[in-house]
Amino acid sequence: MTAKAPVARIERLSTVDGPGARSVLFVQGCNLACAYCHNPETQRFCTHCGACVAGCPAQALALCHGQVAWQPERCVACGRCTEACPTYASPRVRWQTAEEALAQVLPARPFIRGITVSGGECTLYPGFLEALFLLAQGQGLGCLIDTNGAIPLWPYPRLMSLCQGVMLDVKAWDATQYQRLTGSAGNQVVLENLAWLQKAGKLAEVRLVVAPGWTDTEAALEGCGRMLAGDAASIPLKLIAFRPNGVRGPLKDCPSPTASQMQALRQQALALGFRDVRVV
Amino acid sequence: MFDKAATYEALTSTRLTYEQKLVQLAKQAENGLDVLDIPPRTRHLMQTGAIHDLFEGHAPYRPRYTMPDYGLFMGQGSGFLNLAPPQSLDEALFALMILYRHVPSITSFPVYLGSLDKLLNPFLDGLSDQEIKKKLVLFCTYLDRTITDSFCHANIGPEDTRAGRLLLEVVATLRNAVPNLTLLYDPAITPDSLVEQAISASLVCSNPAICNHRANVDTYPCGYGISSCYNVLPLGGGGYTLTRLTLTRLVEDAKDIRHFLEELLPEGVACVGAYMNQRIRFLVEKSGFFQSSFLVQEGLLHQDRFLGMFGVTGLAEGVNALLKKRGLVYGRDEEANQLGLRILDTIQQQVGQLEAAYSPVYGGRFALHAQVGLDSDLGTTSGVRIPVGDEPEQFVDHLRHSGRYHRYFPAGVGDIFPIAGNVAQNPQALLDVVKGAFQEGMHYLSFYSVDTDLVRITGYLVKRSEMAKHQQGSPVLQNTTHLGAPNYTSNRLADRKVRMV
Numbered sequence: 001m002t003a004k005a006p007v008a009r010i011e012r013l014s015t016v017d018g019p020g021a022r023s024v025l026f027v028q029g030c031n032l033a034c035a036y037c038h039n040p041e042t043q044r045f046c047t048h049c050g051a052c053v054a055g056c057p058a059q060a061l062a063l064c065h066g067q068v069a070w071q072p073e074r075c076v077a078c079g080r081c082t083e084a085c086p087t088y089a090s091p092r093v094r095w096q097t098a099e100e101a102l103a104q105v106l107p108a109r110p111f112i113r114g115i116t117v118s119g120g121e122c123t124l125y126p127g128f129l130e131a132l133f134l135l136a137q138g139q140g141l142g143c144l145i146d147t148n149g150a151i152p153l154w155p156y157p158r159l160m161s162l163c164q165g166v167m168l169d170v171k172a173w174d175a176t177q178y179q180r181l182t183g184s185a186g187n188q189v190v191l192e193n194l195a196w197l198q199k200a201g202k203l204a205e206v207r208l209v210v211a212p213g214w215t216d217t218e219a220a221l222e223g224c225g226r227m228l229a230g231d232a233a234s235i236p237l238k239l240i241a242f243r244p245n246g247v248r249g250p251l252k253d254c255p256s257p258t259a260s261q262m263q264a265l266r267q268q269a270l271a272l273g274f275r276d277v278r279v280v
Numbered sequence: 281m282f283d284k285a286a287t288y289e290a291l292t293s294t295r296l297t298y299e300q301k302l303v304q305l306a307k308q309a310e311n312g313l314d315v316l317d318i319p320p321r322t323r324h325l326m327q328t329g330a331i332h333d334l335f336e337g338h339a340p341y342r343p344r345y346t347m348p349d350y351g352l353f354m355g356q357g358s359g360f361l362n363l364a365p366p367q368s369l370d371e372a373l374f375a376l377m378i379l380y381r382h383v384p385s386i387t388s389f390p391v392y393l394g395s396l397d398k399l400l401n402p403f404l405d406g407l408s409d410q411e412i413k414k415k416l417v418l419f420c421t422y423l424d425r426t427i428t429d430s431f432c433h434a435n436i437g438p439e440d441t442r443a444g445r446l447l448l449e450v451v452a453t454l455r456n457a458v459p460n461l462t463l464l465y466d467p468a469i470t471p472d473s474l475v476e477q478a479i480s481a482s483l484v485c486s487n488p489a490i491c492n493h494r495a496n497v498d499t500y501p502c503g504y505g506i507s508s509c510y511n512v513l514p515l516g517g518g519g520y521t522l523t524r525l526t527l528t529r530l531v532e533d534a535k536d537i538r539h540f541l542e543e544l545l546p547e548g549v550a551c552v553g554a555y556m557n558q559r560i561r562f563l564v565e566k567s568g569f570f571q572s573s574f575l576v577q578e579g580l581l582h583q584d585r586f587l588g589m590f591g592v593t594g595l596a597e598g599v600n601a602l603l604k605k606r607g608l609v610y611g612r613d614e615e616a617n618q619l620g621l622r623i624l625d626t627i628q629q630q631v632g633q634l635e636a637a638y639s640p641v642y643g644g645r646f647a648l649h650a651q652v653g654l655d656s657d658l659g660t661t662s663g664v665r666i667p668v669g670d671e672p673e674q675f676v677d678h679l680r681h682s683g684r685y686h687r688y689f690p691a692g693v694g695d696i697f698p699i700a701g702n703v704a705q706n707p708q709a710l711l712d713v714v715k716g717a718f719q720e721g722m723h724y725l726s727f728y729s730v731d732t733d734l735v736r737i738t739g740y741l742v743k744r745s746e747m748a749k750h751q752q753g754s755p756v757l758q759n760t761t762h763l764g765a766p767n768y769t770s771n772r773l774a775d776r777k778v779r780m781v
């Protein structure tokens with residue numbers, strides 16, 4: 001059986017999803033429901049209710065036999081369908097095999113050094129990732145995973161050996177804070193993944209989104225610093241200022257952290273032994 | 281014919297500096313002469329704008345672009361200037377500053393300053409980075425304030441040198457419009473870290489541009505340099521003249537594609553060739569330049585290393601006009617792109633048959649150049665570029681498009697991309713893009729960050745702040761600001777598609 005995954009979008013040339021220029025595949029579906037998610041339309045799946053069809057200005061959507069059908073060649077990517085969706089889902093999703101997904105990336109090949117799979121949550125589809133990474137490596141492309149780390153990664157040694165590294169989103173350090181932010185019980189698995197990835201030498205980046213009042217970034221920095229100890233110097237850390245763009249739900253009116261708050265966190269990270277600290 | 285009104289206007293202007301007036305008055309005097317024999321059909325095509333002499337003047341008395349062999353000068357000094365070969369960094373910088381003052385070109389300023397890294401690197405021993413940078417700051421400031429025209433170019437690379445790296449640091453700190461800087465890049469010679477430093481600098485100060493060294497290195501037997509806003513020309517020689525064929529205008533008389541390709545183009549190409557030969561012959565045989573210039577006598581310039589540059593511009597509008605009825609657009613529709621290639625194949629083939637006077641360095645032929653435009657160009661897109669607003673949605677498609685067209689233009693062609701500000705956090709990403717672009721056949725490209733004051737107009741740099749000053753009627757130091765301001769507005773350069781967002 002060929003593993004398929006619901007591919008929501010492919011960005012051929014991204015500069016913010018790992019080192020160098022990379023193509024990024026965003027898959028649909030997430031096991032968390034983070035309050036600050038800036039692409040909430042990738043969290044849930046289309047229920048084929050048809051509410052989006054009439055509002056499509058390009059006639060790229062149709063209801064056929066009870067299913068919403070999307071015609072990519074007509075789509076103008078205006079996003080009105082997700083705005084109209086009662087479940088905040090996108091109808092612009094295609095279940096694809098690794099071959100199909102990679103074919104969309106290949107036009108970018110001479111301009112990129114690798115691919116990154118993001119989401120949604122891509123580790124929901126380990127079979128697809130394995131097949132994709134095998135093919136991508138054959139094309140000379142390095143592969144990175146961008147994950148929330150809520151699914152244990154150590155049971156997938158073959159996938160982990162095919163992937164160059166994992167960019168892990170440590171959303172909160174305190175379990176209660178994590179639950180409030182993500183709607184999911186405890187962050188135990190995230191922390192276990194952090195420890196395991198470090199040991200396996202697969203931790204490509206630690207990411208922390210900073211949303212004042214919602215994240216415990218200082219505690220998370222300290223926790224990561226303590227856990228990574230001497231390795232912190234060699235692991236890139238990205239501090240991401242929350243921005244309300246695209247956000248729905250309780251954080252949609254939350255202010256972004258100030259530049260000085262971000263700089264203070266950067267200083268804290270440097271003091272904890274991180275060397276490659278980027279504020280974005 | 282002497283244009284009294286224009287002369288009086290230049291002479292009494294309050295918007296020109298003294299130096300700018302002097303250059304314009306000299307141009308008026310030159311244009312009072314009538315030494316070129318221009319046939320009626322060429323004259324007609326000049327009136328329609330299909331042929332343009334780029335204001336080179338009516339009686340050429342110096343080559344348009346000169347590319348002196350500065351390395352030779354550093355080794356031998358100059359008898360004419362009574363300068364011994366420099367022995368220290370101070371002497372080297374001082375010698376160059378003196379020589380630049382005497383290097384002529386169409387702008388009256390040097391358009392080529394040499395490979396500064398190679399020229400200066402032998403003098404760095406025993407000096408700390410701080411000491412060197414302090415001297416380079418003074419040197420670069422001198423260049424920016426005295427070469428008041430940004431059609432001026434220095435080169436670094438492809439080899440990695442201490443001088444090249446320090447120069448990049450200084451350029452990024454000063455953020456000047458002069459000189460333009462190009463990194464000659466060959467992945468087999470240039471380390472990634474040097475290109476990354478260059479890219480990081482370009483996101484701060486729009487310099488340097490990056491040249492595909494491998495694609496250019498074998499163009500001429502004597503090596504090449506990048507000059508002016510970017511021309512690829514033989515070292516120790518240069519470009520006698522550059523006349524352009526503006527397809528935007530030429531196409532206006534076309535009945536259909538066949539008429540354009542089989543009648544208008546050959547006629548236009550022949551007229552340009554004959555006109556350039558007139559200019560070259562006068563320059564070589566009558567002007568006295570090659571007989572009297574100390575640059576020639578001391579071996580820094582060789583007459584047999586000059587060539588005529590055959591300019592082409594406005595391909596996009598030419599194609600769009602021919603396909604107007606069917607609504608096909610250059611840069612977006614493959615059939616339009618194919619027609620663009622067909623036009624260039626035709627031009628290449630026809631120009632390849634013309635005999636160019638006194639041009640052994642290029643096999644007695646003219647070298648094609650994708651001319652980037654004039655301040656007066658309204659609705660004519662530079663060279664073979666895609667018009668602002670018609671750019672492909674995906675950056676990779678835009679780069680691939682450029683790769684297909686650059687190969688026609690050995691004497692220079694390039695593209696300019698405004699880049700999202702956050703890319704400065706990941707310069708490796710632009711390095712990957714450059715590598716891919718060169719693999720796809722691009723010859724030359726440059727970036728600037730959407731957030732910087734310095735913007736590339738057609739190839740040269742102008743400060744947005746200086747354009748604002750000029751638009752309010754104040755005199756400004758650099759005459760390229762005069763050219764850039766109207767071009768920036770009329771060609772909607774502020775709306776160029778920002779890449780890598």
